[in-house]
Amino acid sequence: MSSVVQNPSSTDFEAVIGLEVHVQLRTRSKMFTRVPTGFGEPPNTLTDPVILGLPGALPVMNREALDKIITTGLLLGCTIAPVCKWDRKNYFYPDSPKNYQISQYDQPICVGGSVEIELPGPSRNIMGAHRQVQLTRIHLEEDVGKLNHFAADSLVDYNRAGTPLMEIVTEPDLHSADEVFAFLTALRTALVAAGISECDMEKGQLRCDANISVRPVGATKLGTKVELKNLNSISGVRDGVAYEIKRQTAAVRRGESIIQETRRFDPEVGSSTSMRSKEMAHDYRYFPDPDLMPVKVDEAWLARLRALVPELPFDKQRRFFEQYQLPYTITSVLVPDRALSDWFEQAVGGMPARAQAVGNWIANDLLRELAAAGQTLADCRIKPAHIAGLVAAVESGVISSSIAKEVFVEMFATGDAADVIIERKGLKQSTDTGELEKWCAEAIAANPRSVADFKSGNEKAINAFKGGIMKASKGKANPKLVDEILRRLLSA
Amino acid sequence: MDAPLHFRTATEVSALLARREVSSVEITRAVIERTRAVEDRVRAFTARDEQRALAQAAASDARRAADRTLGPLDGVPVSVKDVLASEGEPLTCSSRMLANFVSPYDATAIARLKAAGAVLWGRLNMDEFAMGSSTENSAFHTTANPWDLDRIPGGSSGGSAAALAAGESIVTLGSDTGGSIRQPAALCGVSGLKPTYGRVSRYGLVAFASSLDQVGPLGRCVDDLGLLLGAISGHDERDSTSVRVPVPDFNVEAAARLAQHRERPLRIGLPKEYFGEGLDPEIRAAIEHAIAFYRAQGCDVREVSLPHTQYAIATYYIIATAEASSNLARYDGIRYGHRSTNISDAIDIYAQSRAEGFGAEVKRRIILGTYVLSSGYYDAYYLRAQKVRTLIRRDFLQAFEQVDALLTPTSPIPAFRKGEKSADPLAMYLADIFTISTNLAGLPGLSIPCGFTAGGLPIGLQLLGRPFEESTLLALAKSYEQSHDWHLRRPSL
Numbered sequence: 001m002s003s004v005v006q007n008p009s010s011t012d013f014e015a016v017i018g019l020e021v022h023v024q025l026r027t028r029s030k031m032f033t034r035v036p037t038g039f040g041e042p043p044n045t046l047t048d049p050v051i052l053g054l055p056g057a058l059p060v061m062n063r064e065a066l067d068k069i070i071t072t073g074l075l076l077g078c079t080i081a082p083v084c085k086w087d088r089k090n091y092f093y094p095d096s097p098k099n100y101q102i103s104q105y106d107q108p109i110c111v112g113g114s115v116e117i118e119l120p121g122p123s124r125n126i127m128g129a130h131r132q133v134q135l136t137r138i139h140l141e142e143d144v145g146k147l148n149h150f151a152a153d154s155l156v157d158y159n160r161a162g163t164p165l166m167e168i169v170t171e172p173d174l175h176s177a178d179e180v181f182a183f184l185t186a187l188r189t190a191l192v193a194a195g196i197s198e199c200d201m202e203k204g205q206l207r208c209d210a211n212i213s214v215r216p217v218g219a220t221k222l223g224t225k226v227e228l229k230n231l232n233s234i235s236g237v238r239d240g241v242a243y244e245i246k247r248q249t250a251a252v253r254r255g256e257s258i259i260q261e262t263r264r265f266d267p268e269v270g271s272s273t274s275m276r277s278k279e280m281a282h283d284y285r286y287f288p289d290p291d292l293m294p295v296k297v298d299e300a301w302l303a304r305l306r307a308l309v310p311e312l313p314f315d316k317q318r319r320f321f322e323q324y325q326l327p328y329t330i331t332s333v334l335v336p337d338r339a340l341s342d343w344f345e346q347a348v349g350g351m352p353a354r355a356q357a358v359g360n361w362i363a364n365d366l367l368r369e370l371a372a373a374g375q376t377l378a379d380c381r382i383k384p385a386h387i388a389g390l391v392a393a394v395e396s397g398v399i400s401s402s403i404a405k406e407v408f409v410e411m412f413a414t415g416d417a418a419d420v421i422i423e424r425k426g427l428k429q430s431t432d433t434g435e436l437e438k439w440c441a442e443a444i445a446a447n448p449r450s451v452a453d454f455k456s457g458n459e460k461a462i463n464a465f466k467g468g469i470m471k472a473s474k475g476k477a478n479p480k481l482v483d484e485i486l487r488r489l490l491s492a
Numbered sequence: 493m494d495a496p497l498h499f500r501t502a503t504e505v506s507a508l509l510a511r512r513e514v515s516s517v518e519i520t521r522a523v524i525e526r527t528r529a530v531e532d533r534v535r536a537f538t539a540r541d542e543q544r545a546l547a548q549a550a551a552s553d554a555r556r557a558a559d560r561t562l563g564p565l566d567g568v569p570v571s572v573k574d575v576l577a578s579e580g581e582p583l584t585c586s587s588r589m590l591a592n593f594v595s596p597y598d599a600t601a602i603a604r605l606k607a608a609g610a611v612l613w614g615r616l617n618m619d620e621f622a623m624g625s626s627t628e629n630s631a632f633h634t635t636a637n638p639w640d641l642d643r644i645p646g647g648s649s650g651g652s653a654a655a656l657a658a659g660e661s662i663v664t665l666g667s668d669t670g671g672s673i674r675q676p677a678a679l680c681g682v683s684g685l686k687p688t689y690g691r692v693s694r695y696g697l698v699a700f701a702s703s704l705d706q707v708g709p710l711g712r713c714v715d716d717l718g719l720l721l722g723a724i725s726g727h728d729e730r731d732s733t734s735v736r737v738p739v740p741d742f743n744v745e746a747a748a749r750l751a752q753h754r755e756r757p758l759r760i761g762l763p764k765e766y767f768g769e770g771l772d773p774e775i776r777a778a779i780e781h782a783i784a785f786y787r788a789q790g791c792d793v794r795e796v797s798l799p800h801t802q803y804a805i806a807t808y809y810i811i812a813t814a815e816a817s818s819n820l821a822r823y824d825g826i827r828y829g830h831r832s833t834n835i836s837d838a839i840d841i842y843a844q845s846r847a848e849g850f851g852a853e854v855k856r857r858i859i860l861g862t863y864v865l866s867s868g869y870y871d872a873y874y875l876r877a878q879k880v881r882t883l884i885r886r887d888f889l890q891a892f893e894q895v896d897a898l899l900t901p902t903s904p905i906p907a908f909r910k911g912e913k914s915a916d917p918l919a920m921y922l923a924d925i926f927t928i929s930t931n932l933a934g935l936p937g938l939s940i941p942c943g944f945t946a947g948g949l950p951i952g953l954q955l956l957g958r959p960f961e962e963s964t965l966l967a968l969a970k971s972y973e974q975s976h977d978w979h980l981r982r983p984s985l
Contacts, residue, residue, distance in 0.1 A: 049597050053822040055590065056577045056599055056696040060732050088818050090865070092842055099821035156826070285865035287874060290702035290815055293732050 012217045013252065015245040017174040017210055018136075021187065023166045023197045024143060024205040025068045030162035031142040032059030032102060032292075037164075039203045043157040051162045053097035058291050061086075065164035066109070067305060068196050069140045070297065072166065073110030074309045075194055078138060080302060081109050086292040090285040094156050095144040103167075105286040108139035109297075115170075115190070116314045117182040127328045130314065133183050134171040141165050160204070166197075172211070172222065177242035184208060184234045189313045193338035201233050208237050213258070214248045223248070224258040228265055228272065240265030243272060316341060324348060324355035333363040339377050340367075343384055350388025357391045361408065369412045381415030390418040403427050403475050429478045433485070436469075436477060440485045443468045454490055462486055497522035499982060502663040503715040506564045509556065516556070516567030519662070520549035520611050523569050527614070527660040530985045533641055535633050536655035538574045539582045540614040545569065548611040555609065565723050566609030571661035573652050574615040575622055576707065577696035578602045581612070585698050586630035587620045589823045589830045589849030599696020600731065601665065601707045601724040608723045613661055616651030620851045621820065622672055622700040624648050625923040628914055629853045636910075637680060638983040639949055643907040646676030646923075652710045653680035657950075657983055663711045663720055667697055669704045670808055671902075671927025674939035677710050678902035678952020681941045681981065683969070684710040685717040686927075688959045689934035690735035692721075693728030699819040701812035702733070704931040713979055714940060714969045718742035721962060737960050749967035753790075758968060760786055761796035761895035766926055772905050778943030778951040779901050782972065786899070789971060796894060798887040803880050804929040805921060810864050810877035811932070817861025823849060856917065885933040892958045897968055900926050902939040902952035926954060936962045940969045941978035950978070 029036055033050035049057035066084055073080050087105035114132040121128035145161040147154050168187070174180050188199040188206060199206040208231050213223035228244055231237040243265065248258055263272040311319070317335045320326045326334075334341045340362065348358045366387075370380060390411065394404045399422055410421045422428055443465040444451055453461035465486055469477050497519055500508070508514040524542050531537060552567035561567075574584050577595035584590045598606065605612065619629035627635045627650025635650045637643040638658040645654040649666030653676035656664055666673040668686035677684030685708045692707045699705060709720035718741075725739045749758075762783065767776070787793050825831035825845030832844030850858070864873035891898060904925055913920045930937040935956055942953035953972070957965045973979055 052827060054577075054597070054828070055583055055585070055593070055595070055698040055822075056694075057597075058695050058699075058731050060730060090818050090821060092821065092824065094824075094826050094838075094841075097822065097827065099824055100818050283867045285818070285862065285867075285870075287814060287818070287865055287870070291699075291731075291733065 013214045013249045014217050015175050015212060015214050015241075015248075016172045016222055017176075017180055017212050017241060018172040019168075019170045019174065019180065019183065020209045020211070021168040021170075021184070022143075022207040023168065023191060023199060025065050025164040025166055026195065026197050027062060027064045027068065027164050029062055029064075031062050031065055031140070031164040032162060035162065038159065041159055043155070043159060046159040047161075051097065051158055053099075059102060059289075061292060061295060062164060065140060066295065066297075068164070069109055069138060069166050070302070071194060071305050071309055072191065072196050073113060073138060074302075074306055075190060075196075075312060076110075076113040076115060076135060076138075078110035078113030078135065080297060081107055081111065082297055083107065084109050084140075084295040084297055086289040086294070087286045088289045089141075091282065093144070094154070095147050095161070097145065097158060097161055101141055101144065102289055102292070103141035104139035108137040110138035112136075113138070115183060115187050116312070117179065117186045118314070119182055120178055125329050133179070134173045136169040136171050138166055138168045141167060177238045177245065180210065180241045181234060181238040184237060186314070188234070189336045193313055193336075194310050207232070210237065210241055210244075212241060212244045212248065214245060214252060223252075224260050226258065226260070227262045229262060229275065230264040230266075233267070236265065236267040239267060239270065240272065243270065247272070310338070324359065326356060326359050330356070330359040330363045333367070334359065343377060346384035347387040350385050351391045351395075354391045354395055357394070358387055361387050361390065365405075365408055366412075369409070373412075381413075382411050383415070386411055386417050393418050393422060397429060397478060397480075398422060399427055399429050400475060400479060403429065406475075427476065429476050433481065435473075436481055436485055437489075439469045439472045439477060440465070440482065440489055442472070444486070444489055451490065462490070495982075496526075496659070498526035498659040498662075499712070500662065501713045501716050502565070502568050502570075502711060502719055503713060505568050505662055506719070509567045510564075512556070516549035516552040516611060517546060519567070520545050520569050520613065523613060523659070523661055526658075527655075530638075530658050531660060533636060533985065534638055534654050534658045534660065535635050536617055536645075536651040536658065536660055537571075537614045538584055538586055538617050538630075538632055538651070541581070544581075545611050545613045552609050552611060562607065562609035563723075564608075564719060565605070568610055569613040569662045570605055570610040570720070571613045571616050571652070571655055571664045572602065573618050573649050573664070573666045575618060575667050575698045576602055576665060577698070578612060582615055583698065584615070584632075585621045586618045586632055587849065587851070587854070588631040589846075591631070591830065593828055595696075597696065599707075600693035600728045602696060604724050604726075605665075610723070614655075616649070616655055616664060616666075618651055619648035619672075620854050621698065621816070622648040622667055622669055622705075623816070623853050623857055625671070625675060625920055626908070626910075626913065627651065627654075627676075628910065629851055631851055634910055637907045637949075638985055639681060640907065640947075643909050643949070644679070646679035646903070646907065648672040648676075649684070649710065650676045653677050653682055653684065656680065656682045656710055656712055658985060659982070663709065663716050665707060665720070665724070666710050667700075667705055667707050668927075668931065669700050669706075669812060670931050671924040673708045673710060674902050674927050674937055674952070674954060675924060677939045678941075678954070679907040679950060681944075681950030681978065681983075682710055682712055683714055683717055683938065683940045683979065684708065685721060685938040685962065685965070686930065686936060687721060687725065687962060688735075688936045689931075690733055691737070691936070691960065691962070692724050693726075693731040693734045695728055695730040699815070701815040702819060703815060704808075704812055706931070714966055714973050715743055717938065717969075718746060718963075718966050735960075740963060742963055742966055745963035746966035746970055749964050750971060753967065753971075757790040757792055758897065758964070759792040759794070759895040760968070761794060761891050761898045763798045763801065763891065763898055763900060764795050765798050765801035766900040770904050770922070770925075771901060772945075774945045775901050775904065775906065775951050779899070779953060782942045782953050783899065785972060785975065786968070792895075793899070794895065796891040796898070798884070798891060798929065800880060800883045800887050801929060804884060804932060805925060807877045807880045807884065808924075808928040808932055809860065809921065810873050811881060813857045813861030814865050814874050815861070817858045817865065820850075820854065820858055825849070853917070881932050884929055888929070888933045888935055888956070896957070896961075896964055898956040900954045900956070902926060902954040906945050906947075906949035906951060930956055935959060936965060938962075938965050938969055940973060941981075942972070942976070943978060944981070
């Protein structure tokens, strides 16, 4: 039994949170028929006899969807069931065309597994603590249609109905709004990177319900849980969970008991309201779907998918630390974007010794230019090898880093390689000592006061000459050589 | 003297068409005329579209004139139980719920018939959603048995059997979930075949009990069963319970089985559990004559046991109703079908539409099925029934280690009077006692005429076989038919 709490107001409470996350799979066609999936099409155009539940229509499983959920399971370390079995979940609702949903009840295709999360660090630029959040199961089912309510009546759109939908259920293993935020971010990053789903919450491709309870720290018994629905963005989930923890903790401190209910969070108002008190005693009358034969998932099938499972984002981040010595700030820009990190690795292949410089160009300059131009990486005219070429030009002293900025802008605009631009625009750094000596001598002659300062021991006074020299050389003067020449001339 | 056109078999009609002795329009017109003459007494149809059928017949004749026929069924009228979807035709399942529903798509079996050039003639009456054994559960009207118009034709494919016995069609399709092809065939003096589960696609067959339903042919001779079965069989990517097995020419294969039989006689088993109490003495006598015939043909006829037979009815009514309760949930008045006008809130759309749209027997089975799937009862009923089902199938497979086919009566009683059993659902359920185990085991079975009662009512003989051994059943049935003329007798209408 849990300890009896004598004075709730002086007790510390912890939240216990479990999530049910629904993720639409990115497949060409629906879960049990050949109709394409989609979003935003005119109502009831992505339908056929199967989707509409017409008399006599039968479901046939989409193997691509099964591939995707098994890949998810392999990615997250789940145990994959040897047989994919289908059940019917019976309930009446107008968004459900057959009044049963084909789902998986007692034999989910994926069992266990975990999602690695990163908690907020002490600052944005410092990595936070990592931990694994345990999963209970992942199963596959079909999505339902969408109800649109009007003043006098409601209309149903079945375009969404039958879209392959993966339900990810966590253990009650989360304890704060930040952890929930971190979990959903990590999950989304991993699923998008693996091509499982686009996880666009605005399109309903990722939806989350949270079961939340609070209990005194140290108690082993769970408190009464409240289900929170209508959480339609990741930060909305965080805010909703934070509100609910606060609400429950305050209630318990006041000596009130928590009512088991479903609540709806309103992100505009920042508070939740009760949808229905006490869960209705639903009896879904699950039974095996006699229209769908169980599908055996054999070792050959798993082996084929295992070979295609991509690297998890946090694994990639650790590899980037070790292989390229990238700083956290750059990895946290590159890694969450699979296309960007792939792009980086192509670029760095041409300049492995200067991975950090390559990373900097991509994480800072390239993303800034893309944003300014309103482009995505797919539109980008710069090829990964060009970044390596640019870094090489700086490294070998052909151009200075300030000229490199100019070259980069030109590369972005034209798609030409760095050396082509340097040649065309005559940006090659000057190492002609005669020319450099002339600019240095002129600068010394023009700044007698700085000469005096330098000679009286002020080392920094030397910088006063360099600005003029760079201006005269239009930035092409090799700074290292300039420094040498100045020192020689000044000490002469 | 030759039989009138409307009483010819599909095999004969096919030959007449091939020899151009008759046109498809002529044969179609003959069944239309016959139907006009007798339908007010038989009432086998739920819908008829003469122009549509004649147009298809004319198209078939045009193909033949151009030497581009689509096969042996091209131009042959086929009538279909009103449970199979045919694009542009009503699909009512003899239910008020779907009284105005027109299918926008073809069932696979129908698409295959169309591809074979068959002329689709009318929609045939049935027990509502195929639930019943007398066709009295039709929401529209009861079909009469052409041999005695005061009696029922059997069910649920009562229209499919009665239309054949009355000469209103040449060959028909029915569906069989617990005997719904074989029992009406027996009661109307025609032949009917329930294929192995998975032999014929269920896509477009309105589901009653998905794990038991199967589409099959009814005809006035055994060859017609093989002919029609060949046209509708085969794997269908739209039905994941349809099986990838080769589709033979069933009649050719049946002939080969008969030839083999002369070398090595077929063995026939008599399940002793099927010959106990409750079997009508006239039926028993007719079956014993048939047994004597097969012995005389050199068959090794021996007694076998199917020890779990006594549990079949209970098992069937748990599994079938469980599946039905879920399958029929889609009829809710939201997207199509009957919607009540007596609605005060959203729940009423479901409650009132279903209360008004479904008949008593359908409601009884939905409630029974809902009950057996309910939390707390699932293990005791549904799960246990599935285990017993496995035992029943095992009984059959063990029997088939000793014999090639089983021989039983199709129905324990001949056609009963309209209304005689309406008040007693359990008595009605017992009409299927010899047929439902076959569906639980997923096996093929057929019924052929094997005599008449003193009162002139047809008696049916049932043969059951190994999975996908329809040809063996057709061979045995054919050998019986060749030596008897029961199938040639016609009712006086």
